Amino acid sequence: MPVAVTLTVMFRLSWQITAAALLLLPLFLLPARVMGGRLTALMRQTAACHSSLTALMTERFSAPGAGLVKLFADPEAESTGFTARATRIKELEVRSTVSQFLFVIALALVSALAVALVYGLGGYLAVTGTIRAGTVVTLALLLRELYDPLTRLAGTRLDLITALVGFERILEVLDLPPLVTEPAHPKQLPAGPLPVEFDEVTFAYPAPDQVSLASLEDAATLDTRGGEDVLRKVSFRIEPGTLTALVGPSGAGKSTLATLIPRLYDTDHGSVRIGGADVRDLSFATLRRTVGMVTQDSHLFHDTVRANLTLADPEATDEDLWHALRRARVDGLVRSLPEGLDTVVGERGHRLSGGERQRLTIARVLLARPRVVILDEATAHLDAHAEAAVQEALTEALQGRTALVIAHRLATVRAADRILVLEAGELVESGTHDALLAADGAYARLYRTQFAEPADIGGAVSVPAPPHRTPDAALTRP
Numbered sequence: 282m283p284v285a286v287t288l289t290v291m292f293r294l295s296w297q298i299t300a301a302a303l304l305l306l307p308l309f310l311l312p313a314r315v316m317g318g319r320l321t322a323l324m325r326q327t328a329a330c331h332s333s334l335t336a337l338m339t340e341r342f343s344a345p346g347a348g349l350v351k352l353f354a355d356p357e358a359e360s361t362g363f364t365a366r367a368t369r370i371k372e373l374e375v376r377s378t379v380s381q382f383l384f385v386i387a388l389a390l391v392s393a394l395a396v397a398l399v400y401g402l403g404g405y406l407a408v409t410g411t412i413r414a415g416t417v418v419t420l421a422l423l424l425r426e427l428y429d430p431l432t433r434l435a436g437t438r439l440d441l442i443t444a445l446v447g448f449e450r451i452l453e454v455l456d457l458p459p460l461v462t463e464p465a466h467p468k469q470l471p472a473g474p475l476p477v478e479f480d481e482v483t484f485a486y487p488a489p490d491q492v493s494l495a496s497l498e499d500a501a502t503l504d505t506r507g508g509e510d511v512l513r514k515v516s517f518r519i520e521p522g523t524l525t526a527l528v529g530p531s532g533a534g535k536s537t538l539a540t541l542i543p544r545l546y547d548t549d550h551g552s553v554r555i556g557g558a559d560v561r562d563l564s565f566a567t568l569r570r571t572v573g574m575v576t577q578d579s580h581l582f583h584d585t586v587r588a589n590l591t592l593a594d595p596e597a598t599d600e601d602l603w604h605a606l607r608r609a610r611v612d613g614l615v616r617s618l619p620e621g622l623d624t625v626v627g628e629r630g631h632r633l634s635g636g637e638r639q640r641l642t643i644a645r646v647l648l649a650r651p652r653v654v655i656l657d658e659a660t661a662h663l664d665a666h667a668e669a670a671v672q673e674a675l676t677e678a679l680q681g682r683t684a685l686v687i688a689h690r691l692a693t694v695r696a697a698d699r700i701l702v703l704e705a706g707e708l709v710e711s712g713t714h715d716a717l718l719a720a721d722g723a724y725a726r727l728y729r730t731q732f733a734e735p736a737d738i739g740g741a742v743s744v745p746a747p748p749h750r751t752p753d754a755a756l757t758r759p
C-alpha cells in the first residue's frame with residue numbers, strides 16, 4: 282500500500298496516534314547518520330590496507346621478487362610484515378561487519394519502540410473509551426507498512442555512503458590526466474623506410490604525483506618536484522634503413538632516449554620526428570605499427586608462445602608464426618617444447634633462458650614488421666652458441682629497417698653505420714667506429730673499458746663486415 286494511503290487511513294482511525302508515530306520518524310535517520318560516518322572511515326582504511334597488501338603480494342610473489350626475498354630478505358621479517366597487514370584488514374573487516382550489524386539492530390529497535398508507543402498510547406485511549414481496541418491493533422499493523430519503506434531507505438542510504446568510498450578511488454584514477462594524449466587529427470607517414478630525428482630534445486621524468494596516486498602509495502603525499510634533466514639538447518638523425526648504435530656509461534640516459542621514439546613519454550623541449558612527422562602528431566596505432574622495441578628483460582606473458590607472438594599481429598597464421606620463429610633462429614626451440622606453439626611460457630610457465638627469451642621477442646618484432654626497430658641489447662653475457670644465434674636473429678630483424686641499438690657488444694658497434702655517444706644526458710660524439718677510435722675521445726675510452734677484447738686492443742682482430750642491409754620485402758604492408 283502506498284505510504285500516502287496508509288497515512289490517510291491512519292489519520293482517519295486516530296489522528297493522535299498517527300501524529301505521535303510521525304514525530305518518531307526523525308529517529309530513523311539517527312542510526313544512518315551515526316553509522317554512516319563511522320563506516321565511511323572504516324571503508325577508507327580497509328581499501329587503503331587492501332591496496333597495500335595487494336602491492337606487497339604482487340611484488341613479493343612475482344618471480345624476480347620471490348627470488349630476491351629468498352636470496353636476501355629475512356623470512357621472519359617478511360612474514361611479520363605480511364601478517365601485520367593481513368591482521369589489520371581482518372580487524373577492520375570485523376569492525377565494519379559489527380557496525381553494520383549494530384545499524385540493523387538500531388533500526389529494528391527504533392521500529393519496535395514506535396510500535397510499543399502505539400500500543401501504549403492506543404491502550405490508554407482504548408481504556409478511556411476514545412477509540413476501540415480493534416483500531417489500536419489495526420494502527421499497529423499499518424504502522425509496519427509505514428516504517429518498512431523507511432527502514433529500507435535508511436539501509437540504502439548507508440549502502441550509498443559506503444559505495445561512494447569505492448567511487449572516490451575510481452574517480453581519483455579517472456581524474457589523473459594522461460601524460461601522453463593522442464592528436465585529434467593525426468598525420469600519416471609516407472611509405473618505405475623512415476628516418477628518425479631528435480631535434481634539441483631535453484627531457485626530465487615527470488614528478489611522482491603526475492604518474493601515481495597518493496592513496497595507492499604508502500607515502501601519504503607524493504613528491505611534486507620534477508626530476509633533473511635526463512637528456513639535454515640531444516640532436517641527431519638516423520638515415521632510413523641504417524643501423525645506429527647508442528653507447529655510453531650506465532645512467533647516461535640511453536634507455537630514456539629510446540623510450541621517446543615510441544612516445545612512452547613526451548619531450549619537455551624539442552621534438553622527436555619519424556619520417557619527418559613529430560611523434561606527437563601521429564596516432565597511437567601508427568606509432569605501434571611503425572616502431573618495434575626489444576627490451577633487455579624480453580618480457581613474456583604467462584601465456585602460450587602463440588599468444589605471446591600474436592600480440593604483435595593478431596591475424597598471423599601458424600605459417601606466419603613459424604616463418605618469424607625461423608628467422609629469429611628460435612624455431613628449433615619452440616618445436617622441442619612439450620606442446621610447441623601452445624606451450625605456456627612466462628613467469629609461471631615453461632622457463633626460458635635469457636637468450637631464448639630475447640630471440641622469441643625478436644620473432645615478435647619480425648611478426649609486427651615495424652619500419653623502425655629499437656633494441657636494448659642484453660648486458661648479460663651469453664655463451665658463444667647463444668650469442669651467435671642472437672646475432673643472426675638480430676641481423677635478420679634489422680635488415681632494411683631504421684634501427685637504433687643500445688649496444689653492449691663489440692659486433693654491434695662495429696656493424697653500425699654510425700655510433701652515438703651519450704654522456705650524462707648529452708650527445709658528446711658521433712661517427713663511425715674507425716673515425717671515433719681515431720679521434721681518441723669519449724668513444725675510444727669507452728671502447729677500451731667496455732667493448733674491446735684483449736686481443737682486440739692491439740687491432741689484431743679482423744673486423745666482421747656489417748650485415749648487408751637491403752630493403753626488406755616483408756616490410757611492405759598490404
Ligand SMILES: Nc1ncnc2c1ncn2[C@@H]1O[C@H](COP(=O)(O)OP(=O)(O)OP(=O)(O)O)[C@@H](O)[C@H]1O
Pocket residue numbers: 486508511529530531532533534535536537538
Ligand atoms: N622511470 C624513471 N623515473 C625517473 N627517473 C628515471 C626513470 N628511469 C630512469 N631514470 C633516471 O634516468 C637516468 C638515466 O637512466 P637510463 O636508464 O636512461 O640510463 P641508461 O644509460 O640506459 O643506463 P643503463 O646502461 O645502466 O641501462 C638515471 O639517472 C635514472 O635514475
